[in-house]
Amino acid sequence: MKKRTVPPVIRQTEALLRRLPEQHPKRELIEKDVNRRWAGYRGEQALDYFLRFLPFSTYRIFHDLRLNLYGNSFQIDTLVLTPNVGFLIEVKNLAGVITVDEELGQFTVVKQGITKKYQNPLAQVNRQLIQLKQWFQAHEVYTYPIVPLVSISNPNTELHFKDSLSVPITQLDVTIERIKKLYAFYENKKSFSLDPIERSLLRNHRPFYSDILKMYSIPSSLIQTGIQCPVCKEYGMARIKLSWECPDCSTRSRQAHRLALADYFLLYGSTLTNKRCQEFLGIRSRHAVAKLLSRMPLSYTGSTNALTYVTPSNIEELIPQ
Known part of the structure; x- marks a missing residue:
């Protein structure tokens, strides 16, 4: 059931x-x-x-x-x-x-x-x-x-x-x-x-996400931002056309941002705005972030120019398998 x-x-x-x-x-x-x-x-x-x-x-x-x-x-x-x-x-x-x-x-x-x-x-x-x-x-x-x-x-x-x-x-x-x-x-x-x-x-039934940073008394300032390379595990992948490229090992991935978004919701929970997403992913384009988020299985509230995305009911949908 x-x-x-x-x-x-x-x-x-x-x-x-x-x-x-x-x-x-x-x-x-x-x-x-x-x-x-x-x-x-x-x-x-x-x-x-x-x-x-x-x-x-x-x-x-x-x-x-x-x-x-x-x-x-x-x-x-x-x-x-x-x-x-x-x-x-x-x-x-x-x-x-x-x-x-x-x-x-x-x-x-x-x-x-x-x-x-x-x-x-x-x-x-x-x-x-x-x-x-x-x-x-x-x-x-x-x-x-x-x-x-x-x-x-x-x-x-x-x-x-x-x-x-x-x-x-x-x-x-x-x-x-x-x-x-x-x-x-x-x-x-x-x-x-x-x-x-x-x-x-x-x-x-009410699913529950712990305040994981509070649980271990870790300040958010210590959390690494950016998109992690799936191969060498370094952060800072850059957007190149429709893909992400690692500056350290040149690996390219079209899905690397999905795990970064999952990490955000897992660590901070609650909601995500375009501006906060720019800061966490390391993208300076509001338009690029809006386009990226529109393709994700995320629910949102608010008007077109001020959308607030909420934690997905099934976080597994964001995590690349």
Whole structure:
């Protein structure tokens, strides 16, 4: 019902790395963060593979939902609904030996003799469960049962638990089998119409872009402007007729500006004017920028001579593949 896409924060951190000075002291931290986020996303993709084996006629799957509840937002990575029961799934892509002590709230992973503590996914998914139930009630969906699950996407990870857990933690294949068994248990209980729930979820989804510069306390004055060469990665490509040319390696590209525009929206969000675009791309012609922007998949507001372009709903449309 709602497909999974690359989380905006991943694209934002990638844009920040592209335009941050090579010697900046926070580069290593940002690189670790983007690698960690990609690992999490790949774990969610691994879950998607197993979810494909659930019959579409019964199960409706929603990825990357961000909903608002009384002025506060919460994120759900994977929500699976059936007419009788829903499943809230939190995926963790971790390698090593996982130990959980729910009483102490500890979730640790031992890998190559090194022990690391992680945010407790049981507390995380239980918090999401409370918020989702409250959201359902606020939208007049009552008594619909929702089962929280935590799934580990790395098949080589070992799971060690001292006691039974309030929320099951299982490997992906076991998670799917558990979903099937739980559905069979609820199948003959109260049935709900999913169509209005689906419409409400999709209508109320609100994508979110972080203030990435504020997140890492990086001033905008440090951000490199201009168009980056796709080959040598230097900035300052110049407009030559209908193409861009790199002054360092002479590479030519007709699409290099697309990634620069994506970077602008990822780093600064919100809106873009012709003047601001000139400054960011390094073009001094208002007419050339207007023509360039008119060919982009961008929505805008305002009059012909004072257009304001807004962040695209799907930033992936700007990023060259």
